[in-house]
Amino acid sequence: MEAGRRGNPLALIPRLSRPVYRGAEASLYPLDWFGVPALAKVREPKPYRHPSLDARLRAARTINEARAMAAALHAGVPVPMLLHVDPYTATLVMERLRGARTLAELVEEEPGAARSYVEQLGRYAARLHQSSIAHGDLTTSNALVDERGRLYLIDFGLATLKPGPRDRAVDLHLFLRSLESTHPEHVEEMYEAFLRGYSAEAGEEAARRLVEGVREIRLMGRYREERRTAWGGGEA
Ligand SMILES: Nc1ncnc2c1ncn2[C@@H]1O[C@H](COP(=O)(O)OP(=O)(O)OP(=O)(O)O)[C@@H](O)[C@H]1O
Ligand SMILES: [Mg+2]
Structure with a gap:
């Protein structure tokens, strides 16, 4: 990893510009990619992890995110255009969506309009699942509406391309949990909208199985810890 970083211009991004967003896992830096307005999503080193394990983990998640974005596009799910992937600096360069607002913001500000986007999100989730992709972090903050x-x-860093029924149910579970924690007053209406979209795309039986899977996860109450352990990381 070290060799691949030496003289690598992408390693300069965090030193030369300010992030527009700093999340638990990555920072996003604005840049101009040969004339295309772009964002570099950089998974920066975590000092509490062993350095070589840390480098491998960040590289793996970066590659995983790029693969899953490409797979999503094939499945008919819009994702920002991928412009460059560099595992050595754990950097993914993608198109910067103009005037992007998160679905979380929209649910708060314009719940009426948000409902049809949530229904669309349900359709997109079904398309992913039908193409053997589970998103892994399907929340209202990880869906954007452009201008x-x-x-x-x-945010496909935790996606899986060989999902079992449980991975698919985790998608709905996390979505529901994001509604409960961020938009408690809109839970029912948005949950219904999501399932309407999901059923329209994948059929009622698939939607019913998904809901049943969520019920089981909630009974067990262990979903997230398992993913954390599987990834060997400490954070979500
Ligand atoms: N292509 C894009 N165009 C415009 N804005 C974007 C784009 N990608 C990400 N963002 C903005 O950056 C935020 C963080 O992106 P993302 O969820 O991929 O990073 P993250 O570090 O995994 O986030 P977190 O750890 O908080 O889930 C998004 O919520 C959105 O506001
Ligand atoms: Mg995110």
Whole structure:
């Protein structure tokens, strides 16, 4: 990993610019990618992890995110255009969506309009699942609406391309949990909208199985810890 970083211009991004967003896992830096307005999503080193394990983990998640974004696009789910992937600096460069707002913001500010986006999100989740992709962190913060009113899915670092029924149910579970924690007054209406979209795309039986899977996860109450352990990381 060290060799690949030496002389690598992407390693300069965090030193030369300020992030527009600093999340638990990554920071996002604005840049101009050969004329295309872009964002570099950089998974920066975590000092509490062993350095070589840390480098491998960040590289793996970066590659995983890029693969899953490409797979999502094939499945008919809009994602920001991927422009460059560099595992050595754990950097993913993608198109910067103009005027992007998160679905979380939209649910708060315009719940009426948000409902149809949530239904669309349900359709997109079904398309992912039908194409053997589970998103892994499907929340209202990981769906963006651009200035032209188009919905995109982002943040595929925890996606899996060989999902079992449980991984698919985790998607709905996390979505429901994001509604409960961020938009308690809209839970029912948004949950119904999501399932309406999901059923329209994948059929009622698939939606019913998903809901049953969520019920089981909630009974067990162990979903997230398992994913953390599987990834060997400490954070979500
Ligand atoms: N392509 C994009 N265009 C415009 N804004 C974006 C784009 N990708 C990400 N963002 C903004 O950056 C935020 C963080 O992106 P993302 O969820 O991919 O990072 P993250 O570090 O995994 O976040 P977290 O750890 O908080 O889930 C998004 O909520 C969104 O506001
Ligand atoms: Mg996110």
